[in-house]
Amino acid sequence: MTGTILLGGALLFALAAVFCESQGKVHAGRTCSALAGLSSLCAAAVLFAIILTDDFSYAYAVSYSSVALPFLYKVSAFWAGQQGSFLLWLVIHAVVGVCIAQEGRMSAAGRSIYHLLTAMLAVLVLIKSPFVPAETILPDGHGMNPLLQDPWMAVHPPIIFVGYALLAVPFVYALESMLRAPGDGSFLAPMRRWTLIAWAFLGAGIFIGGYWAYKVLGWGGYWGWDPVENSSLVPWLLACVLLHLIAVARTRRGAFYLVHLAAVFSYAFVLYGTFLTRSGILGDFSVHSFAGSDIGFYIALANALVLLAGLIILLYRIERLPKGDVYENHRSRPFLILLGMLLIVFITAIVFFGMSMPLISGLIGESAAVDTSYYVRTTLPIAIFLAFLMAVGVLVPQEGACPRRPYWILAANIVGGVSAWAAGVTDIPSILLASFSLFAAAAAVEAYRTHRLGVGGMIAHIGTGLALLSFILSGTGSQSTTVTLLPDVPQEVYGRTVVYRGQTFAESGSEKSYRYEVDGSLCEAVTKLRANGEDAAREPAIAKGLAGDLYIAPAPTSAEREEIILRRGKTVMGINDYAYRYESISFEPQGGGKTLVTAQVSLTDGEAVDDAAPTILATETGGTSRPIDVMNGKFRIRLTGVSADERDIRIEILPSLAEEMALPVTASISTKPGISLLWLACVLVTAGGLLAAAQAVSPVEGGGSPGQSQKKS
Template sequence: MISLALTLVTALAAVLCFAAQSERTLRWGRGLSALSFAAVLVSSIYLLVLIFHNRFDIAYVANYSTVELPAIYKFSAFWAGQQGSFLLWLLIHGMAGLYLAVKRDLSGAGMAIYMALQALLTVFVLAKSPFVPNENVVENGMGLNPLLQDPWMAVHPPIIFIGYALLAVPLAYSMAALLTGQKAQAWLPSARRWALTAWAFLGAGIFIGGYWAYKVLGWGGFWGWDPVENSSLVPWLVAGIFVHVLRVAQIRQAAITMVHLAGVFAYALVLYGTFLTRSGILGDFSVHSFAGNSIGMTIAVVNALVLIAGLTLLMVKAKHLPQGEYYPGYNSREFMVLLGALLMVFMSAIIFLGMSMPLLTQLIGNPAAVDTDFYVRTTMPLAIALLLVITCGLLRGYGQDKILADGKKLVVFGVFGVACGFAAGVRQVMPLLLAAAALMAVGATVRAFRKHGIGRGGMVAHIGLGISLLAMVLAGSGSQSYSQEMNVGEGYEVFGHQIVFKGQEFSADGKEKYYVYAVDGREVRALTKLHDNGTDAAREPAIDKGVGGDVYLAPTPAKDNGRLEIILKQGRMDMDDDFAYRYDQSTILKQEDGKLLVQAEVSITDGDRVEHTEVSMVATADGGTSQPVEIFGGQKRLRLTGVTQSQKQIRLEILPSLETEANQPILTSVSVKPCIWLLWLGSMLVCGGTLLALRR
């Protein structure tokens, strides 16, 4: 907490020094920026030390880590909760601030604004600190959500927060230019580089989150229009507006006003999305949101401050900004880029309205959310129009009537796009038009590159965009799903694929089980992570990948899985269909680590023979763990799951034999995703092309 307080104090002091604008105070400001980053770095290292040393006397460590957690996920526990994620955001912001201070590329006014934003982020961390002591003494933590124990989710949040943090830099350039009257050519190139970097990282984070959802969640999709997903998408769209309008402003300085607007809204929407996801408003509408808490009001106030301050400064300085025409005529690239930006504004506004619906409806009555069809119906026509505008824009140069290439040949690309969609089983008109427009944009991009009308990075990114949208049509509208209960060893013909369920397999440590399938002779496995008591913790589907697309298998365990739970009183007998059980006695031993070892003796009879067995459980203050014990040669298994304080009663779970459980039929949802690999390829091209554009 001391280092966090030092971070805040030094950030505020740096603001004053940079605002003074003298050579000496600027030097002090750079030193204070470095000191502020050093302080937040100390806080971050200290939190990692607490996590790796299993300091469960700290509430955050107890909530998101355990003794047994692998090292990679102990690292990701750093940002698993909102306290740690705020600290991560602050750390990245401080690192970028240190770079800016050393490079001296940003003016004193810009650094003052940037360090003011750093102070506001520090307020978030202080308001929701990860260093609060734990009220309860525990021997082990609750651990990371099993769904988050995945390599993709270990890298997804840091990449998202790099994008969030770096969007503050173009805002600082923009506001500093308004304050000082700096000429466009002096700050636009630097702002463009930072915006492209932020845009690439934010896009990569969104892509990784979509791939994780597809690979892990088992619902068969990569995008659910979840409000939390949208809270990252909207700033990404607005940052895209910033990048493209900035290019026009380098040629037509009258567009500078639009650049300032996009810079303010891009960062303000980052804060707004943070408010939605962390205030608890979306608790009933999103699987990603955090529980409600007092931090929401703090974020809302900061968001309002940034937005109001930025717009007020822009209004005050508007009359001093360059005036003139935004474009020379309708047949120019300037007009097409600005029209495309306008379409992206409409798209962002619609998604913003949809994701804000729980908040808006809560203000007037019962909170409600829009369904996914709302987003599809409203954004698909805009996406088609945007692709057509991109196609027309790429075939033109900047200036009046500068035609780079004829667009008639692109009709072939459009026809091929419709053919691809039709071959994938798409019959709806709008998705087919989207597929056609996507490939026409790809063709226009290639032609523009050959005519030197677009750089290499822009070419790669625009091709990636077209491929991604084509893949969304093929794998989304072209997807087919069917549910079938499958028996072990039997083959099923589903969508032209031969699928055989080969049964279940259990790992040696009892922490995982696999549903094994063969798809056209190739073995694939669906993973289920298990809690310590043997119940399902998280499921991952089985995916058979191919050039033509994926076969996606999501098993759903039967509700009647042969397991039974009974309560036994000491000396009394209870029965199931096969055996009778009697609880004889138990002992409780205290272990060195403070845990309790409970051992219970149980007698079992089948009517002819009597078998005595001992079941045990390791009990802690926050739960217990136990392993099943086989009885009567493995015909069934017993697990001790509870004991009363008086030791007069125990709770037993009766499980079928491993062989019986492994051969139970399973309900499986089978989906085909035509050419979905194109989506992953296209997403990588968009992000890679954006970074490649930095070289220009």
């Protein structure tokens, strides 16, 4: 109840801030904005308290937390579900609203629009609230999906939502400018700074998600063109377009309408991506999508209101926007920038169409999704021209004179193509992209040296060029095979010696490791286990190297198991020629609704006899049990069920731990040439954006140094 009241307070204070700003009461508006931010923060604190204190009287805590969940993942359980992630979004958005109100650079009209967006998010959180009581109070929750129990996933969603929240600021600046003074260019500097920060954070979140996928999922890649992955990529690409249009608009006011259009669509696609992710439409097409719920309708409504409001205002005020050419001639830098941004818009449209296919096809018939090869086939040719424009665009002077011809950077062009060829890439388009990507990185260095590009733009351009090169090396240049590895038997795979050293099991029984030696260096693939010992989530073994990684993803393997039903007082023969007899059973309350059930079972092979006591920890939602050694470790048994009348029990028979550890393993082994270059590139792109934002200064109206804002991605 307290959390819901605080959410209601955030909504009321946000609306009060809108009213105060509309009445010219600036101080009261700031106070209401601060109270809205404080209310949302307190609501978040309440949810944290619910999760950290194991209060399972709330459905959200039951669904995403448990008593045994480590502290780090209890914290990340806050945003593991739809309700918590919406609250996180609201908190970030409201806190940014406080900063905007205190900064004072945005007009009252702009602040009012921003507070309306705060109220909109508060309504969405109230509709999908994390403070709904559980139907039944349980002593323990279901816990978090083992795949999400990774430190990188603990930071990935918050960073993504920072980017989402901050993209509202340039949207508001665009609407404010059109409503207040369409010809005034003073909004460009703060819009650029906020867009840079939003773009950097959203990009960092995407990059971290890619690294998590590479490190944890074990399918061999960092990007699967999943619709939910694409839903973050689209607004990031549009934010990149917005940044470059701002650069053009600082000297060419005829580009104002393009800036406003990009700002509107950047934020609208944040909401559209949220709609796809949270509505359940992608439930059958994405491993990341949330289950369907009625929140999808309200997100779609919010998305429509935001997009229509932005477009209607733009159409209404477009005649008052500055007129004029946005470039002088086809050899000028503004033209090349606009051409490059047009190519990014084409890529965005391709990705948008692909990720929306389940929705589009569902409206006209049976839902279907595009194949991942669709994205590669369609975007690769465009990426080649884009990389070339990145290089030429930064070398051309602003006035459109002949570009400098620093022939030394042509060597980088050649090195890029040769690198791709050396990695085994043979198709011409991929070699061209690799060639032009390194050309673009070298051109950024030359542009910075000749003061055509700021240091932040240079770093981001270098990172982008290296990322494009790494896409080709680690993607097209990758080789993959499936091998069966016997313990302690060396095997040559892609010129490297791989020795499988068997399995090891953690003392807690919660995970096991497949141990490999690659050229004498040890690496491990970790598999998280369920309570019954079955695989829950797998992480690959990665042998890192400067030239690239060797990526080993073991296939799911488990020892043969047999289940038999034992009736009390009767002897049953198992397939391993042992006789089993269920003697008795006992129950010992453990507190918290848990009961330790212990069965007494006798085993014999006709000569030796063993008395075993397998157990199961029963709860209201099920039970957990682990195998125990019997017959001096010759094999293991596990209690898996007890009948209601206690006359029958079910046990599982497994081979010994030593036998299971010595089983051969089948693994998918692939090469990832140049993959470390990708992680470096991601850091450079993010750092370049943040550095450019930190160095941003207010330009003279209509002027400024265009070189400092030339940052492509």
